[in-house]
Amino acid sequence: MTAPCRLCGSANLVGVVDLGATPPCELFLTADQLDLPEVTYPLHLRVCTECWLAQIPPLITPEETFTEYAYFSSFSTFWVEHAREFVAARDLGDDAFVVEVASNDGYLLQHVVAQGIRCLGIEPSANVGQAARDKGVPTLTAFLTPETGAAVREEHGPADLVVANNVYAHIPDVIGFTKGLRALVADDGLVSIEVQHLLTLIELNQYDTIYHEHFQYYTVASAQRALASGGLTLVDVELLPTHGGSIRLWARPNGEPSERVTEVLAREKAAGLHELSGYADFGARVARVRRDLLRFLVDASAEGKTVVGYGAPGKGNTLLNHCGIRPDLLAYTVDRNPYKHGRFTPGTRIPILAPERIAEDRPDYVLVLPWNLRDELTEQLSYVRDWGGKLVFPIPSLEIV
Structure with missing residues (x-):
């Protein structure tokens, strides 16, 4: 049974997009946790037709995060x-x-x-x-x-x-x-x-x-x-x-x-x-983002190209889990935050390394997960051009730069 609207108490909530079930996005795994089970929670956005607050059910508590x-x-x-x-x-x-x-x-x-x-x-x-x-x-x-x-x-x-x-x-x-x-x-x-x-x-x-x-x-x-x-x-x-x-x-x-x-x-x-x-059409457009990104990653793998990620933000974990992306398609991602180094993304188990690894490995593509910082990160990653590498932005639609 769907919980009532947390603002007005109405039971009239309508589904907007269902992203399946994912772990909490900031619960990065240590190496010791890789053989342990992970709890996942439904991720279904609904909107209240009385007060128009869009919301997901309160399945985790702020204290947990x-x-x-x-x-x-x-x-x-x-x-x-x-x-x-x-x-x-x-x-x-x-x-x-x-x-x-x-x-x-x-x-x-x-x-x-x-x-x-x-x-x-x-x-x-x-x-x-x-x-x-x-x-x-x-x-x-x-x-x-x-x-x-x-x-x-x-x-x-x-x-x-x-x-x-x-x-x-x-x-x-x-x-x-x-x-x-x-x-x-x-x-x-x-x-x-x-x-x-x-x-x-x-x-x-x-x-x-x-x-x-x-x-x-x-x-x-x-x-x-x-x-x-x-x-x-x-x-x-x-x-x-x-x-x-x-x-x-x-x-x-x-x-x-x-x-x-x-x-x-x-x-x-x-x-x-x-x-x-x-x-009405948001779910269909979300599905298109998923298909386009997966098609790019599968084709790159088939061509022997290397794809790594940049950033390990919470939003990136929604994308990775919804698309079912694993290390066979995204070898690793990097992040400036040392807290995340040596850990793994929740659900998808992708290693998180220090940013210097990109220059060492010279990958063909870098998938930018915190796309909202596009200008800042495009400048930070300008050195990728030195070996002919390209940046990939998945949102709002797939773009290879």
């Missing part, structure tokens, strides 16, 4: 610069107080610290939170709940700015989390949330961003309802290129939606995302 986490934001030069520009653009006074929820390794708050502004990170993963503290970023190891928000407010005072980047999709209790944001922010303060936009996910076949850590997928319309459930009003929205297309939601306890909110809502409606028509 985020107590110790494999993702460190600062290994991406792009994300650090994105955060620096965000902080630099804010008119923060000397007496301001900034809180970031899911602050990771301090990739953003380090820029606030550099300005001498009081701040606090709230990060549930002990290992990445320690990395933030090592940078001088005050960090509380905790999940955000209404109680956590109230306790932080009691101890530190209300926040002038609360930042929640790339976390609003990661929490199954969306109402409780939003109430936590409200508890943190001052009555005249602002909340800034960045999250992938369902509009671009659907339009550009970005189905690999569907994984068990992401419990819901937002349009501006559904985000507006989610914010209201916790006592916040959506007052503005920005369209960002991050993650292939994201929205930066600006909310406060009181206010009126801007003209930009109205414009993006109109775009979503025109795309059919406020009704079922906008989701």
Whole structure:
């Protein structure tokens, strides 16, 4: 039986795409675990026809994923610069107080610290939170709940700015989390949330961003309802290129939606995302991505060509598992994060090595799994041209560069 909508409680959920069953995408395996069984969970995206929140069932808990986490934001030069520009653009006074929820390794708050502004990170993963503290970023190891928000407010005072980047999709209790944001922010303060936009996910076949850590997928319309459930009003929205297309939601306890909110809502409606028509052919387009990538890998193998991967992101594991790609088709992948070196991708058991291995082996093709960092990685991998190698991008459609 399908769980009811976690936002409005409706039982009217309709399937959008079924990606089979996969392990949690960040549970990378050690060599000692290769002969042990792996638990897999269904990965079926549905949309609620009452509030239009797209969602997957809460089959794993945040505690299972985020107590110790494999993702460190600062290994991406792009994300650090994105955060620096965000902080630099804010008119923060000397007496301001900034809180970031899911602050990771301090990739953003380090820029606030550099300005001498009081701040606090709230990060549930002990290992990445320690990395933030090592940078001088005050960090509380905790999940955000209404109680956590109230306790932080009691101890530190209300926040002038609360930042929640790339976390609003990661929490199954969306109402409780939003109430936590409200508890943190001052009555005249602002909340800034960045999250992938369902509009671009659907339009550009970005189905690999569907994984068990992401419990819901937002349009501006559904985000507006989610914010209201916790006592916040959506007052503005920005369209960002991050993650292939994201929205930066600006909310406060009181206010009126801007003209930009109205414009993006109109775009979503025109795309059919406020009704079922906008989701109708997504499954067929996802199947085409899978067929094209598998055809390329099988043909390359038959021709004696070597294909390796670049990156071991969560989204890559959705793609690898859905396509059934194993080391016979993708010899290994590399990643800048030393935490992942010597481990193996969940489900598909592909070895993860250091990036230097690519220059040593000089493969014919490099399959870029974090395609959302295309510009950054195209520059980083420019040396592949030296031996005639080519880059392969699987999303939104197969492209060999």
